Amino acid sequence: MLDALSYQSIGTGAVALIVARAFYVKVKKAPEGNEAMARIARYVREGAMAFLAREYKVLAVYAAVVFALLSATLGLLAGGAFITGAFLSLVAGFFGMKAATYANVRTAEAARAHGKPTALVTALDGGAVMGLCVAGLGLLGLGGIYALFRNDDHLATIVHSFAAGASSIALFARIGGGIYTKAADVGADIVGKVEANIPEDDPRNPGVIADNVGDNVGDIAGMGADIYESYVAAVVAAVALGLTLPIDTLSKLAPQVTDEKNLRAMAVSLPLLLATIGLGMSVVGIFITRMLKNLPPARVLRLALILPPFLVVAVAAIILPMGGFSAGAVITLAAGAAGGAIVGLVTDYYTSMGPIHKVAQSSLTGPGTNVIRGLAVGLESCAIPLVTLCAVGWISNAQLGLYGIALAAVGMLAGTAIVMTVDAYGPIADNGGGISEMAGLGKDVRAITDELDAVGNTTAAVGKGFAIGSAVLTVVALFAAFNMEVNAVRRAKGGADLVLFLTDAKVLMGILFGAMLPCLVGAMTMTAVGRAAGAIVEEIRRQFREIPGLLEGKAGVDPQPKVIVDIATSAAIREMIAPGAIAVLAPVIVGFIAGPEVLAGMLAGALAVGAVLSLLMANGGGAWDNAKKHIEKGGLDGHAKGSDAHKAAVVGDTVGDPFKDTSGPGISILIKVMGVVSLLIAPLIA
């Protein structure tokens, strides 16, 4: 069975890549508008690609070092799998971002020439390249590993190394991209909007290009690496548990199968099968979404996010019983899909409905109360998602034990290709708006891109909700897999099992130690944004001061956006190293020095705090942003754009920016990376 499946996965992955290529060609062929638009888009594209090139150089050094270490300790296959996992992540990021930087200007041009539906489709097509690359390459890589090594004794190590490669790249791409995008955004806004009093995306502002570059490197390349990693990690956690859990736990998966080897093969193949079905359904979903282009964008995109997981469940409900899987497998999958939908809808609620009106209201008494209310919304927004995840975990554990929890995460991520498509759509639309402003395409065009962008804000939050929800379940599973892996090694050596007692002082101290790691990474990334933004502010001020006629808008006088792009690039790459190093090194150091009990406690503590902080930051940030937009659209009678209430809301939005786009995602990926790294080093510290 595994035999056929691995080739099916490779086939489906390849088809997805072919479809991605078709979208890529289609986007590139679309008209890119007038000369000014093309020039601005080229600046953005070149800036984004320059960042990627420099980031990839740093990551190449990192990957080479880890490759050497892994090859020396776990063997050459492990090293190779690590490099492959990392490389595929880079490839997905490269093509996805390239497509996005073509699609942005073409979205603006489509809005100008043909109106909203065509613009929506253009942005979605651009996003689909990233979405299909992420899922397609993920499936191709995993399927390839199965095809080559399914009967190899080292399958577990190879799979873990592949995941570790994906995780590390995601970590650095997310943190580096997050610092870039918010430093450029905040820096450009402080001098442009606040000090010089010129509108957002004004062509006189030298920071605007960097701001638009940031959307691409942070919200597209960074997010893509993050989702790719989630996808791979969820599958890998399930595979790891399938390989190591006691056989009686697994027997619930197919009670009639008594042969251990067959049962494990089924447990290992199921996540891949689901990912394959999920990718198929996502491709269907992408085409359905394009057909609905004349509906209101908000409805189209909400549907695109919520529907595919249920399609996957429906298909799985037919296929799985035929493959001999129990009803429990379908129930678990359904719980994961439903849980993902609930977390997504709750995120939607907190970032676009009642709570944002309360945040907007609280702006009437000043920025202090606005910030307090936004933080309260963020804190409150943790409750239902975490309770939902508990329920999903409870149900899936009741059905299939710990393996079920991993499977639920796979179910939640089944629609990865389309989730990523919709996620990438947002910054493309945002960029399109920026380009239309800079090229002076007029109010009507801007109104279209603004509407598309506003929806993108919410879909971004929903996408983060999926990512965090699946991350939490995945980490729980990774965590159990870590314990099983240690036991497997110890048993092979004739040693006693690792038993993790919650009341063991080592575990408890580990929990406290782990609890502070997300705080540290959060603090470091937030101050990094501040530092980088400060450097950008200085340079923009310098240009306004030293380039005669720039601020007055004299014809023929242009700013020097490349200088800002360079500053942002250098700063982001420099600042991503320390928090990234903490994430990778903490489990290694704690594991080797303090032992597996403390390491396990550390993962649990980091999971609890990390889940809370990343939900708080994502949702609080989304609520602040949309509360500001709500006021701008006239949601507070008598307090329009420019009023004191609006200024108060801008303060909240400024606080929310690094929350939702830098620190929050950084923390969410931190906990996954630590889980994957722990699993990888488990045989070494056992």
Place this chain on the structure above:
Amino acid sequence: MLDALSYQSIGTGAVALIVARAFYVKVKKAPEGNEAMARIARYVREGAMAFLAREYKVLAVYAAVVFALLSATLGLLAGGAFITGAFLSLVAGFFGMKAATYANVRTAEAARAHGKPTALVTALDGGAVMGLCVAGLGLLGLGGIYALFRNDDHLATIVHSFAAGASSIALFARIGGGIYTKAADVGADIVGKVEANIPEDDPRNPGVIADNVGDNVGDIAGMGADIYESYVAAVVAAVALGLTLPIDTLSKLAPQVTDEKNLRAMAVSLPLLLATIGLGMSVVGIFITRMLKNLPPARVLRLALILPPFLVVAVAAIILPMGGFSAGAVITLAAGAAGGAIVGLVTDYYTSMGPIHKVAQSSLTGPGTNVIRGLAVGLESCAIPLVTLCAVGWISNAQLGLYGIALAAVGMLAGTAIVMTVDAYGPIADNGGGISEMAGLGKDVRAITDELDAVGNTTAAVGKGFAIGSAVLTVVALFAAFNMEVNAVRRAKGGADLVLFLTDAKVLMGILFGAMLPCLVGAMTMTAVGRAAGAIVEEIRRQFREIPGLLEGKAGVDPQPKVIVDIATSAAIREMIAPGAIAVLAPVIVGFIAGPEVLAGMLAGALAVGAVLSLLMANGGGAWDNAKKHIEKGGLDGHAKGSDAHKAAVVGDTVGDPFKDTSGPGISILIKVMGVVSLLIAPLIA
């Protein structure tokens, strides 16, 4: 030995109460200044006492219900112990706050008539009444229980019930007082400082009296109940472990003692002995502090906080070996004391040194960057305290097992009486400043009270650091005690032990569920402050609008402060119920419905998140407050009071207010209450 010790404790407690009475009489005898001062002070005192009276009525109903439930399930002794624990907390709060409301006006008068040293001593004397009541009544109660029930089989249940009584009162007093103080503060500031542009504490502002009342009910009565609870809970956790831990773990305490009964008696008596020594040393410390009144206040108070734990260790190092205790006991105690000092000093650093300059600097680019930097400081400030607590836990566990962790918490809290004295000193000085402003005593007097108050800000943060640090260790111990208690009951019934595996899905789901509880309580208390402040804003606006001549300061026209006091009182009491109920009911509901595994996980998740959020909120809040004060004192060249940078800093301070004085303390007590309640219900859910 337990015999003599229980009487010694009662004796020491009684002596402390006698000293407290002497300070009370001394404070009351001091001159209270002119008629205006006396009138204002009377308003504040009556408002504070009215709040206490209404709060106590609600708590009486709550206590009666719990008394009935406990008597029905765990017996009349448990019910009685609960009532006693609760009652002693109320008594300490009552006398402590009464003394504080006499001392505030007398501090102002002392500053006017005699200058800084006398004012310092007066405020300290007022605080000492609270400090000695808290520790004295705690010791009296615990000693009394030992004297009466030391040989009773129900000692464990009685002790747990006593702690539960103390915990519940602390919970409601802290949350209710916290909501009151910040609602009044924020409400008075929004209309007074922001809208009407009149100075802080201006007598025309009808909210000023309520603001000063708030300092007393929140920072004195609330804080007192909190510290009393910490003290009792730490001792009780050690006692619980002494009664239930496997005997071979305890044998490290006194290796030469082989008789189980004797060994347990030693384990049970040691925390009481340490508390007795601690109270004695604190009384010594209070007198030494008074003698140093001519030194700079900051130095005097820092010494008062850091020194006593080390005095206790020194005395213990002599006495414990004589009592047959091992060197491990002394090492553990020293680790706890040193850990407390480190946590305190780190708090001091983050709320008064380098970081506040960075927060002040970040105000130059607006309120957004100020808030971001403050949050980053808060997040960063979690790191060293949590690592320190890990180290303390590690050392004490290595010496004495889990019992050692509880003992370290007792060591950290040994100086409770003096910590509370210094803590209560702050709001007394703050109130003194308010009264001197309202009574028009002039700039020189205000300068003295301002200096005393500024030091109070830092000591408040340090006090919170001690409280959180000891809370974390206490919860770890309570948590282990819960497991032991369940096991003891199960064994008595011939059942199998409760084994808490970290990889058990129930435990993991419990961790996720527990992680969201501090968020929920944080969100509820923050929005409660917002709602209550809103109601106060409306009423102050109404008075300014409807009382002719009030805002213009016409002679003979007075505001109606009692209306505001009533609004704040009603709102605080109404709003404290829901978050308080969550804290008490969550462990009960989860324990009875989902079972002890989930409950244990829940405590661990709540501990991780609660520790982080309460440190973040306390230190971030302190940093914002002092960054604002730093700018007001001219710390940013060219950006004085009233500048844009200062306004930005005020925004941060507004955000920090509910952080540090409402939500943060509420969360820190939440985790303790849940631990104590879990321990109490352990026999029922075993």
